[in-house]
Amino acid sequence: MKTLIQHVTLWSVILCLGMALAGCPPNAYHTLTLNVSPPGAGEIQVSPDRSAYLAGTEVMLEAIPIEGWNFSIWQGTGFNTSSSPTKLRIYQDETITAIFLPNLEGEAEGTEEGEAEGEGEFPGFIKDPGFEEGMNTTAWRQTSRNFATVVCDEARCGMLEGVGPHSGQYWAYFSSTPSGGQESASIEQTVAMPRSDAAFLNFYLAIPKAEGPCSLRVSLEDRVVFEVTELDASLYQEYRMVELDVSGWANGGEYLLRFDYYNEASPGDLMAIFVDDVMLTLEGQGEGEGEEEGVWEGGEEGEGEGEGVWEGGEEGEGEGEGVWEGEEEGSGEGEGVWEGEEEGSGEGEGETSPLCTFTLDSIQMVPPIQSTATGTAEFRVMDEAGNMLLTIQHNVSRPLLALLYSGEAETNGTAIVNLGTPLSPITCVFTSLEYIFLTSHPYYIQISSMAHPNGEIRGQINCDQDEGAAEGVVESEGELEGEVESEGE
Numbered sequence: 001m002k003t004l005i006q007h008v009t010l011w012s013v014i015l016c017l018g019m020a021l022a023g024c025p026p027n028a029y030h031t032l033t034l035n036v037s038p039p040g041a042g043e044i045q046v047s048p049d050r051s052a053y054l055a056g057t058e059v060m061l062e063a064i065p066i067e068g069w070n071f072s073i074w075q076g077t078g079f080n081t082s083s084s085p086t087k088l089r090i091y092q093d094e095t096i097t098a099i100f101l102p103n104l105e106g107e108a109e110g111t112e113e114g115e116a117e118g119e120g121e122f123p124g125f126i127k128d129p130g131f132e133e134g135m136n137t138t139a140w141r142q143t144s145r146n147f148a149t150v151v152c153d154e155a156r157c158g159m160l161e162g163v164g165p166h167s168g169q170y171w172a173y174f175s176s177t178p179s180g181g182q183e184s185a186s187i188e189q190t191v192a193m194p195r196s197d198a199a200f201l202n203f204y205l206a207i208p209k210a211e212g213p214c215s216l217r218v219s220l221e222d223r224v225v226f227e228v229t230e231l232d233a234s235l236y237q238e239y240r241m242v243e244l245d246v247s248g249w250a251n252g253g254e255y256l257l258r259f260d261y262y263n264e265a266s267p268g269d270l271m272a273i274f275v276d277d278v279m280l281t282l283e284g285q286g287e288g289e290g291e292e293e294g295v296w297e298g299g300e301e302g303e304g305e306g307e308g309v310w311e312g313g314e315e316g317e318g319e320g321e322g323v324w325e326g327e328e329e330g331s332g333e334g335e336g337v338w339e340g341e342e343e344g345s346g347e348g349e350g351e352t353s354p355l356c357t358f359t360l361d362s363i364q365m366v367p368p369i370q371s372t373a374t375g376t377a378e379f380r381v382m383d384e385a386g387n388m389l390l391t392i393q394h395n396v397s398r399p400l401l402a403l404l405y406s407g408e409a410e411t412n413g414t415a416i417v418n419l420g421t422p423l424s425p426i427t428c429v430f431t432s433l434e435y436i437f438l439t440s441h442p443y444y445i446q447i448s449s450m451a452h453p454n455g456e457i458r459g460q461i462n463c464d465q466d467e468g469a470a471e472g473v474v475e476s477e478g479e480l481e482g483e484v485e486s487e488g489e
Contacts, residue, residue, distance in 0.1 A: 089166065
């Protein structure tokens, strides 16, 4: 019997050696694809630099911008840290994009009320999404029955079954005591949810050890939206992204996002659940608050068409809501203030007509790509000074960036201006002189997305110059000709 065992052992060694010489199973190695957006704005250095990586290999990524650009954030499936250099542990095929922004004074400082992005944040909403502020993070409130902090790094907590942070240096490390003692812990923060048609909470989850009963619950305002227990451990032995539809909360309110961990005492058993790279992504733009009621300040009787001033355009209460405050019925022409049509009686009246419109699509990309996303853009005069409001409506799913480029059609130009939040509708204000320059030189607008980080749709600014636009002349869609006919006429 002993001789038989020895022979079996010998053949096992030979078999294992043969498998090693033949190579590892196909799923043991993974690829790392790196992109730069926009192309040419910088480069990525990776160490070690290999064509494929054994599962669990840790790589160091560093984003290096060219002059005039700044690194903004890493973008991948659940990987959205803004740290550079940063660490990434490879557990699957990964595609990572380094997002760069132009180094311009007066970059977007947030958006007006009703739009989605928070001030100066990208993508915004979740503060310290990758826990890279460290164990004393101020973005997350931490509680633990047995440990000083929930957020940990490899130096303090070590890796477990080869699993550590999904990216960067820190992650949320929920676990029992080393002896299997009972633990309850949580991390939480208040999230300012934007208005959006669809919103998704994404995070990476791993359960490297579950030798006893344990659970993790994710909640918004005390409503549980996700839960795992030790029974799910086989699904999360390595990091796996969790995507939760939280569109019901995307209404502009503030909500408490909380991760609650609990394990029962189980002497001698070890339980651990890891969380990293928490992110909120959006699709579309929720219904806004409309246009501020515009005021038409017409001239005295006899003055010509177009001499009044449109003062609408900012975020406000409704579209053209108001009444005519001129002379009484039957008095004919007269001085007065027109504050738009009564609600519902003339939708769109009182707004300025678009002076220029153009389209965005994937066919204009260089080279063209396959996408059904489209967009439309228009310039309108927004005030008596002749400032121009650019509005872009699009249906790009999970947009990343909206940039203004200098360049001819069918060429890839240079990004010069970040237009702010990429969520539809995108709005940006230009002076009349800037408008003249933009429409008399080759410029285009390009919107990138998570699916197409190098650009999904593009539109060349193609406008016939309108001198009246530069002079601030406003023509409302329901033109006011200096006369108001009374109901008695």
